Amino acid sequence: MTTDWAEIACDVPAEMVDTLADFLVELTGNGVGIDNMHLDTFSLDSLEDSSIKTVKGYLPLDDSLEDMRIKVEQFLATRGPEFEGYVYKPPVVTVIKNEDWANNWKVHFKPVRIGRRLVIKPTWEEYQEVAGDLVIQIDPGMAFGTGAHPTTKMCLESMERIALDHCGGVLPSPVLDVGTGSGVLSIAAALLGAGAITAVDIDPEAVRVTQENLELNGVADRVAASTTDLGKLPGSYPVVVANILAEELVRLSDQLISRVAPSGWLILSGILTEKEEFVLAGFPSLTLVENPREAEWSCLTLRKSQ
Numbered sequence: 001m002t003t004d005w006a007e008i009a010c011d012v013p014a015e016m017v018d019t020l021a022d023f024l025v026e027l028t029g030n031g032v033g034i035d036n037m038h039l040d041t042f043s044l045d046s047l048e049d050s051s052i053k054t055v056k057g058y059l060p061l062d063d064s065l066e067d068m069r070i071k072v073e074q075f076l077a078t079r080g081p082e083f084e085g086y087v088y089k090p091p092v093v094t095v096i097k098n099e100d101w102a103n104n105w106k107v108h109f110k111p112v113r114i115g116r117r118l119v120i121k122p123t124w125e126e127y128q129e130v131a132g133d134l135v136i137q138i139d140p141g142m143a144f145g146t147g148a149h150p151t152t153k154m155c156l157e158s159m160e161r162i163a164l165d166h167c168g169g170v171l172p173s174p175v176l177d178v179g180t181g182s183g184v185l186s187i188a189a190a191l192l193g194a195g196a197i198t199a200v201d202i203d204p205e206a207v208r209v210t211q212e213n214l215e216l217n218g219v220a221d222r223v224a225a226s227t228t229d230l231g232k233l234p235g236s237y238p239v240v241v242a243n244i245l246a247e248e249l250v251r252l253s254d255q256l257i258s259r260v261a262p263s264g265w266l267i268l269s270g271i272l273t274e275k276e277e278f279v280l281a282g283f284p285s286l287t288l289v290e291n292p293r294e295a296e297w298s299c300l301t302l303r304k305s306q
């Protein structure tokens with residue numbers, strides 16, 4: 001059995017990505033990778049989207065490799081000129097150790113304690129619980145949210161402080177989680193006692209991963225995850241959390257503010273520290289309650305008046 005793989009990387013204009021990706025999927029029977037199109041909205045690459053993308057296919061490292069490489073070259077040479085900005089560059093083939101490619105990132109994702117009671121545990125790791133632990137099991141798949149990112153961590157800590165220090169140990173409900181990613185914040189909200197949570201994300205893959213993680217954690221009956229547009233959500237929420245980028249938070253500020261119930265909290269994260277003032281200026285009707293910072297990231301917890 002083959003344990004190593006070959007990655008074939010092709011630089012093409014953005015307009016050609018879908019055509020090439022479809023071709024590679026059909027040729028290889030495997031998924032493709034596309035650089036500079038990250039689901040992680042914290043990648044600077046996604047802010048300055050490039051006109052040239054690298055599309056990567058994955059081939060078995062066996063006798064068929066040379067034949068497949070030639071087919072990719074021929075495809076590029078014949079279809080490439082149909083796309084503006086195309087310049088022929090031979091595809092680059094690199095050998096990848098199977099275990100590195102598929103699993104290496106998992107080596108760095110270990111159980112982590114966050115705040116006083118929350119623990120995030122990757123599904124594939126063992127963890128010895130201690131009394132009072134609220135353990136969130138996560139397999140982030142392609143979605144953002146192992147819980148270890150400072151922006152996620154600060155949201156979790158803020159939610160926990162609201163529950164433990166201000167609300168008698170139970171997070172007020174319903175909770176709204178905007179940009180749910182892997183669903184990590186919604187699961188935490190459920191474990192902190194919230195009886196109903198609405199989780200939304202513009203990315204259908206994130207919603208699919210969230211649904212799996214909700215079921216894994218036994219909280220699917222309390223969390224409704226969907227791609228529903230924030231502007232179309234009814235009702236108001238005593239706790240709203242949104243870990244998106246500063247610019248997007250400000251763009252969504254009216255909708256976010258209108259979803260917060262009187263006396264309710266709004267936790268905003270995904271904010272580079274130098275953008276704190278910019279974000280605060282977008283939420284003038286709310287009062288800043290706390291402002292934790294970690295690495296280059298800031299979290300703002302705001303509160304609505306009664």
Ligand SMILES: C[S@@+](CC[C@H](N)C(=O)[O-])C[C@H]1O[C@@H](n2cnc3c(N)ncnc32)[C@H](O)[C@@H]1O
Pocket residue numbers: 039040041042143144145146147151152155178179180181182183184185200201202203206230243244248252270
């Ligand atoms: C940085 S991730 C946060 C994931 C998770 N909530 C966490 O704290 O780890 C941001 C998520 O927001 C989603 N997103 C970006 N803009 C959005 C919008 N306008 N409405 C809803 N979701 C959005 C992205 O698809 C992504 O899954």
